[in-house]
Amino acid sequence: MIRALYTAASGMNAQQANLDTVANNLANSATTGFRRRRLQFEDMIYQNMITPGSPATQQTTSAGLQIGLGTRSVATEMIQTQGDFTETDNPYDIAIQGQGFFQITRPDGTLAYTRSGNFNLNNQGQIVTADGDPLLPSITIPANATDVTISQYGVVSATLPGQTNPQQLGTLQLATFANPGGLNSIGGNLFTQTQSSGNVITDVPGGTSGVGTLQQHYLENSNVDVVSEFVQMILAQRAYESNSKVIHVADDMYSQINNMVR
Numbered sequence: 001m002i003r004a005l006y007t008a009a010s011g012m013n014a015q016q017a018n019l020d021t022v023a024n025n026l027a028n029s030a031t032t033g034f035r036r037r038r039l040q041f042e043d044m045i046y047q048n049m050i051t052p053g054s055p056a057t058q059q060t061t062s063a064g065l066q067i068g069l070g071t072r073s074v075a076t077e078m079i080q081t082q083g084d085f086t087e088t089d090n091p092y093d094i095a096i097q098g099q100g101f102f103q104i105t106r107p108d109g110t111l112a113y114t115r116s117g118n119f120n121l122n123n124q125g126q127i128v129t130a131d132g133d134p135l136l137p138s139i140t141i142p143a144n145a146t147d148v149t150i151s152q153y154g155v156v157s158a159t160l161p162g163q164t165n166p167q168q169l170g171t172l173q174l175a176t177f178a179n180p181g182g183l184n185s186i187g188g189n190l191f192t193q194t195q196s197s198g199n200v201i202t203d204v205p206g207g208t209s210g211v212g213t214l215q216q217h218y219l220e221n222s223n224v225d226v227v228s229e230f231v232q233m234i235l236a237q238r239a240y241e242s243n244s245k246v247i248h249v250a251d252d253m254y255s256q257i258n259n260m261v262r
Contacts, residue, residue, distance in 0.1 A: 003047075003067070004250040010070030011243035014041055017073040018236040025224045026233075033083070033115030033189055034222035036229075037076040044070045078181045083223040085215065091148045092119040092127060095220040096205075098212020100174030103136040103202070104129060104190060111136065111200075113175055116189035118219055131188055139170040152213040154205040174211040176201045 021039045028034040050065035085095050094117035096102070101113035112133075119135060122128045125143060127135045141148060145158035147166065154172035159165075177183065182196025193200055203209040 002250075002254075003069070005247055007068065007070040008243040008246035008250070010044065010072060011246075012240055014039075014071045014073050015236045015240040015243065019233065019240070021076055022229050022233045022236060025229050026226065029222050029224040029226055029229075031116075031189065031222050032118050033220050034224065035078045035080060035115065036222070036224045037078050039073050040075045040077055041071050042074050043068055044072055078183070078185075079223060080180055081223045083221040085218045086221055087218055089217070090118070090120070091150070091216060092121065093117060093217055093219050094119065094150060094172075095215040095218035096174065096212045097152075097215055098210075099180075100176050100205070100211035101180075101191065103173065103175050104133045105136050105138075106133055106190075110192070112186065112190040112192055113183065113200075114189045114191065115220060129189075135172070137170060137173060139172070141169065145169075150214060150216040152205060152215065154214055171204055172214065173202045174205055176203070176209060176211050 018039045021037055025036045028036075046066040046068050048064065048066055080099075082098075094102075096115060096117065101115060102117060104112045104114055106112050114129070116129070118130060119127050120130070121141055122132060122134075125140045127139050127141070129135070139156050141156075141158060142160060144161050147159045149157050149166065150172070151157075154174070156169045156172065157166040158169055160167055177193070177200060178198035179196055182194055182198070183191035184194050184197075186192055201209050203211050205211055206213045
């Protein structure tokens, strides 16, 4: 019974982590560019009462006798499906159609990556995030510029006073990784590179490395499916209740054995 208690407790801990993941997904269902996560489990070590294939009594067993000791959460997989687009009036709102991340320069000089394209201008005319971190490559929009356009291939242009044709101000680049699911989430809609993600690969939108294209005046919504998350929440609740029931039954069996001794 003690073994059953600890096994069921591991299931309850795992489903608690599952519920925490679902709660975070739902909390970010309206976060621009958010990527939902899915918890992954694995079974724990087994206790071999009879090892499969070992001699037992007078013949070799075909299956053996093993008792599992529970489960544990091992990873949160980041789902990379595209979110829906919402049209806006801000010329610096940009959505990525396809793969890739915007490159952001953090205050300490390190690079971070994001799918959130809700940009604005700072007091120097640089394109920056909501937290004021500049977009890389750095592009400065003159204060007297009008009709700022960002093409699907990342070319930033604007009309300046005294000119009839738009002037090209720079070209945006996107970053990709061999394993984007291995990026480290640091909050603020930002990710950082890790050994699991692989080295960063930069290219212009629509380039040969497989990065996507840009859509000006649009934002990518969170890819959280609220209905699916509610279903997952119910499943986690039922699994938690089942493991709790196992603990209750094991406790009753333990109590009965104690009463037999008296």
